[in-house]
Amino acid sequence: MEKRPPRRPRVAGAENVAPQESSSAAEPTEVTTVQPLQPRLWSHWLGVLTSPCPVVSVPQLQDKDLKLKFLDSICTFCRDAKDSGFCKDLDAFYHNYKLGEKIQVLLQLEPKYEICTEVRRLAMLAIAGLSTLGTVLENRRKLLRLCFDSIFFLPPSGEMMSQEASLYSRTLHAMDTMLEVMVFSSPASKTSKMLQDILEVLLHYCLYDTVAVQERVMGRIRLLSHLLADSSTVQAGQTEDSGAASTHVRIPVLGKLLGHLFFKLFRKEESSLMALDILCFLFTFLSEQKCATPPAVRAQLPAYWQSEITSLLDTPSTWRVQAFGRYLRPAERTGIVLVAIEILGRSSLLDKKAPKEFLEVAMEFPELWLMDVPKVVRHIFEYCDEKITTAALSFPTLLDLMASKWPRRVVTTALKVAPIFSDKVCLWKAMFSVHQTLEEVLKELHVKFWDRQRNISQQQKSCLAFLAMLASDDVVENKVGPLYKALRLLRSPRMEMVSLVLRALLTLSERAETARKMKGLLSELLKFLWHQSGDISVMVMDIFQNVLGHLKKREASAMVVKAVQRLWHLFDAEEDFVREHSIHLFRDLLSKTAWKDKKGMKENAWKVLVRLLLHMSDQAPSVAKASTEAVLAIAKLLKWKELKQLAQMEQTWRMGECLLAKDSSRAEQFVWDSQPYLRSPQAPMREAALRFIGLAARHLTEQSEDTVAEVLWELDRLQTGDKDPAICSLAAQTSLVLKSPRKQRRSGFSLRALCCWCR
Numbered sequence: 104m105e106k107r108p109p110r111r112p113r114v115a116g117a118e119n120v121a122p123q124e125s126s127s128a129a130e131p132t133e134v135t136t137v138q139p140l141q142p143r144l145w146s147h148w149l150g151v152l153t154s155p156c157p158v159v160s161v162p163q164l165q166d167k168d169l170k171l172k173f174l175d176s177i178c179t180f181c182r183d184a185k186d187s188g189f190c191k192d193l194d195a196f197y198h199n200y201k202l203g204e205k206i207q208v209l210l211q212l213e214p215k216y217e218i219c220t221e222v223r224r225l226a227m228l229a230i231a232g233l234s235t236l237g238t239v240l241e242n243r244r245k246l247l248r249l250c251f252d253s254i255f256f257l258p259p260s261g262e263m264m265s266q267e268a269s270l271y272s273r274t275l276h277a278m279d280t281m282l283e284v285m286v287f288s289s290p291a292s293k294t295s296k297m298l299q300d301i302l303e304v305l306l307h308y309c310l311y312d313t314v315a316v317q318e319r320v321m322g323r324i325r326l327l328s329h330l331l332a333d334s335s336t337v338q339a340g341q342t343e344d345s346g347a348a349s350t351h352v353r354i355p356v357l358g359k360l361l362g363h364l365f366f367k368l369f370r371k372e373e374s375s376l377m378a379l380d381i382l383c384f385l386f387t388f389l390s391e392q393k394c395a396t397p398p399a400v401r402a403q404l405p406a407y408w409q410s411e412i413t414s415l416l417d418t419p420s421t422w423r424v425q426a427f428g429r430y431l432r433p434a435e436r437t438g439i440v441l442v443a444i445e446i447l448g449r450s451s452l453l454d455k456k457a458p459k460e461f462l463e464v465a466m467e468f469p470e471l472w473l474m475d476v477p478k479v480v481r482h483i484f485e486y487c488d489e490k491i492t493t494a495a496l497s498f499p500t501l502l503d504l505m506a507s508k509w510p511r512r513v514v515t516t517a518l519k520v521a522p523i524f525s526d527k528v529c530l531w532k533a534m535f536s537v538h539q540t541l542e543e544v545l546k547e548l549h550v551k552f553w554d555r556q557r558n559i560s561q562q563q564k565s566c567l568a569f570l571a572m573l574a575s576d577d578v579v580e581n582k583v584g585p586l587y588k589a590l591r592l593l594r595s596p597r598m599e600m601v602s603l604v605l606r607a608l609l610t611l612s613e614r615a616e617t618a619r620k621m622k623g624l625l626s627e628l629l630k631f632l633w634h635q636s637g638d639i640s641v642m643v644m645d646i647f648q649n650v651l652g653h654l655k656k657r658e659a660s661a662m663v664v665k666a667v668q669r670l671w672h673l674f675d676a677e678e679d680f681v682r683e684h685s686i687h688l689f690r691d692l693l694s695k696t697a698w699k700d701k702k703g704m705k706e707n708a709w710k711v712l713v714r715l716l717l718h719m720s721d722q723a724p725s726v727a728k729a730s731t732e733a734v735l736a737i738a739k740l741l742k743w744k745e746l747k748q749l750a751q752m753e754q755t756w757r758m759g760e761c762l763l764a765k766d767s768s769r770a771e772q773f774v775w776d777s778q779p780y781l782r783s784p785q786a787p788m789r790e791a792a793l794r795f796i797g798l799a800a801r802h803l804t805e806q807s808e809d810t811v812a813e814v815l816w817e818l819d820r821l822q823t824g825d826k827d828p829a830i831c832s833l834a835a836q837t838s839l840v841l842k843s844p845r846k847q848r849r850s851g852f853s854l855r856a857l858c859c860w861c862r
Contacts, residue, residue: 167220170209174225177202181232197233203241206230210249215256218267223253224274231277231284247304251323254278255308259315275319279326286330295353301327302356309363310449321377324360325384332384332391332405352392358431358438361385365427365439366446368416369457383408386430424464428471437475440465441482447493448486455493462497466504473505476512480505484520489529499533506534510543518551524563528599532606538574541610545571563600570607573617584623598636605631605642612649621650625662632669637678644670644688651695660697667692667707674714675779679723686718686729690736708737709769712762713776713795719755720791734758759795763802770802771810781817786827793821793830797837811841 197203206226213222227250233240240246254275260268282301289297305327308320331352364385367378387404415423428436443458443465465472473479480502487498506513513534521527534544549571552564569586572578578586608624611617631643647666651659666688673685689711696704715737718730731750738747743765749758763770773795780792796814803811818841821834 167222170222171220171225174206174209174222174229177206177229178225178232181229181236185232185235197238198241202229202233203246207242207246207249210253213253215252216258218257218263218271218274221270221274223250224270224277226250227274227277227281231281234281234285234288237288237290244300244304247301248307250278250281251304251308251320255311255316255319257315275322279323282323282326283330286327298327298331298352298354299356302354302360306356306359306363310446318377321381325377325381328381328384328388331388352388355434356438357385358435359442360438361431361435362439362442366442366457366461368412369420369423369461370454379409379412382412386412389430389432389435420460421464421467424461425468425471428468433474436472437478440472440479444479444482444486444498447497448488448491459493459497462501466501469504469508473501476505476509477516480513480516481520484517484527484530487527487530495529499530499536502530503533503537503540506544507537507540510540510547514544514547514551518548522559523548523567524559524597524599524603526599528603531603535603535606536610538610538614541607542574545574545607566600566604570604570611573611573620574607576616578620580620580623583620584626587624587627598639601631601634602636602639602642605639605646609642609646609649612646612653615653618650618653621646622654622658622662625650625666629665629669633672637676637681640673640676640681641684644673644684648688648691651692656695657697659695660700663692663695664700664703664707667704667711671711671714674711674718675783679726682718682721682723682726683729686715686726686733690729690733693736693740705741708740709766710772710776712737713773716755716758716762717777717780717788717791717795719753720785720787722785722787755791756794756798759798763799767802770799771804771807773799774803774807774810774814778814778817781814781821786830789821789825789827789830790833793833793837797840800837800840815841 206229209222210226213220230240230246230250254271257263257271260271263271285301286294286297302324305320305324308316311317311320331354361382364378364382368375368382383405386408390404390408415426418426431439439461443461446458447455447462483498483502487494489495502513517523517530517534521530523531535541545567548567552559552567569578573583608621608628612621625647628643628646632640634640634643651663651666670685670689670692673681674689676682676685693704693708712734715730715734719727719734721727721730731753734750735747738744738750746758746761746765749761762773777792777795777799780788781796783789783792815838818834818838822831822838825831825834
């Protein structure tokens with residue numbers, strides 16, 4: 104295990120010997136001494152320093168030697184000012200001459216992926232020197248980010264030349280010295296803030312999956328964890344103006360740090376051993392915060408925690424997560440949850456197994472892990488991305504669980520971070536997907552919108568009020584339809600509103616009592632079956648399925664006949680899931696027809712038979728299967744045994760012959776129904792349509808010339824433009840048959856032609 108950091112690191116403009124890359128800083132030792140500057144030389148550098156132009160535009164500072172002298176001058180000045188006790192008005196001096204800004208620009212000028220000068224090292228020593236004087240650094244986080252950027256993204260030390268590796272090692276040591284000094288030099292009241300700033304910037308780099316970056320980040324975090332755990336080191340400088348005791352240090356970001364370390368351990372990464380080391384010291388720090396321990400006991404704590412954590416790594420995930428949780432305060436537990444959400448919501452991180460498993464366990468014990476509702480809800484909305492599978496699956500479930508337990512807090516927070524009809528509608532839909540949760544959420548939304556929300560229209564308020572009444576049974580059945588029409592609920596151009604209202608109606612339709620009240624809405628909902636969004640069309644179909652399923656046959660029959668006529672065009676939707684859904688719904692509705700509507704339903708079945716026959720050749724297996732099942736349902740409705748047998752054997756060409764033999768007078772309508780499929784993007788569908796048209800052609804009469812002319816035009820297009828040679832050839836043969844004399848086609852059909860279309 105590496106050496107502890109020094110209690111009071113000494114900073115000078117000096118060459119320092121560095122430890123290995125990932126170790127913490129050892130005691131700096133001076134190799135060379137920079138002599139105090141003469142007044143004239145100091146005036147020269149102050150002249151450069153106080154130039155009104157940015158550093159990049161000052162030609163002198165583009166020179167390597169001048170840049171080094173400039174930074175060395177700051178180090179020398181800070182050392183001399185400290186030694187002489189002359190620190191008065193140094194804050195004003197620092198800000199007036201924009202020292203921090205000049206150092207930032209010098210760091211930005213350094214090449215990002217190579218190290219060839221002492222500029223980085225001296226810049227960090229200059230920052231450390233300024234910190235020892237109690238200077239309040241301007242844009243401290245930006246300055247830290249520039250320092251880390253200048254080191255963390257360099258090539259691995261093993262790939263550097265010996266001279267570069269030596270310079271890199273010294274620079275890394277200077278960084279550790281800078282971090283130590285920034286912590287030790289902070290007044291007691293600001294120690295926590297300083298550690299918070301440093302750790303927050305470092306945690307940004309924990310999301311990079313490069314090994315070299317991770318080693319460097321973890322090395323710096325280990326240094327700071329040593330400082331936190333070594334209570335005697337911090338207490339040595341415990342005054343009102345320098346360094347606070349560990350028992351007084353509160354670091355809000357500590358929970359997130361623990362989260363990153365836990366997930367590194369669970370994933371068993373290359374940096375797992377270092378993560379274990381850091382965790383041991385952080386738990387030592389947490390133990391010291393809970394109760395003061397004697398020095399002898401404190402010295403044994405790191406070894407105790409190493410044994411405890413190592414033993415937990417081999418336990419099942421549920422036990423492991425719960426065991427860690429017992430050692431932490433609520434703030435730390437919340438931090439771990441937030442890190443899990445961040446990792447799952449970022450597409451750049453490939454390994455999401457550990458945080459996903461953690462959230463699953465956390466959802467089993469929400470009172471332990473999810474109590475800070477506002478923070479968790481904000482993170483869910485911030486990092487939710489439907490394009491990332493893990494986020495799309497985990498976040499809605501997590502949010503729905505929290506909404507069921509704490510609806511008021513979830514709704515209040517969610518409204519602050521994302522309006523209900525926003526691009527985060529997927530998360531609102533999750534809360535609208537479970538009936539018990541939906542009722543509570545709608546109640547809270549109704550109260551908040553009606554009282555004080557200004558960023559929502561009156562129509563949207565009325566919409567939520569209507570849904571709340573429907574969910575809580577405050578409206579009687581015969582009032583639902585008229586009230587829905589009067590409010591014009593879905594006459595909104597906003598897709599988010601339509602989608603969310605339908606999601607709520609779908610959830611409400613799952614309960615029999617509410618579904619019966621919703622039958623008056625079905626006529627209006629029919630308008631959304633052909634919506635441009637496939638998801639909305641499917642939700643409408645599911646609402647129909649639920650509502651009609653809860654009604655008796657005589658109540659549902661008239662609406663069933665209307666609905667099936669609207670479903671036909673969805674059979675040809677672009678999305679596979681819409682085609683499958685519409686065909687399944689058509690199949691199910693066939694059995695919901697009362698005796699008085701049987702005749703109309705049978706006629707509808709005849710009209711849709713050709714479409715279903717052709718979709719049995721659909722490239723999507725689920726759609727082809729659904730089409731076969733729908734044909735079987737039609738055969739049952741029409742009491743057509745031969746069709747049923749052929750459908751069960753999936754002999755589509757014989758099914759075509761069966762249709763024509765059963766009713767040849769429909770031949771022209773069959774050809775007309777098949778024609779659109781000649782333009783199908785699916786080659787099997789185009790081929791099936793050609794073969795069926797070829798079979799139907801022999802049953803056409805002289806009165807079918809207009810239909811024949813249109814089909815011939817489509818066939819000519821296929822012959823010259825289709826990419827599939829087999830379809831081009833079949834189109835040419837079909838065209839010849841259609842052009843042959845009508846009498847010849849009625850009197851007989853050649854065996855050769857029959858083989859062509861029926862193979």
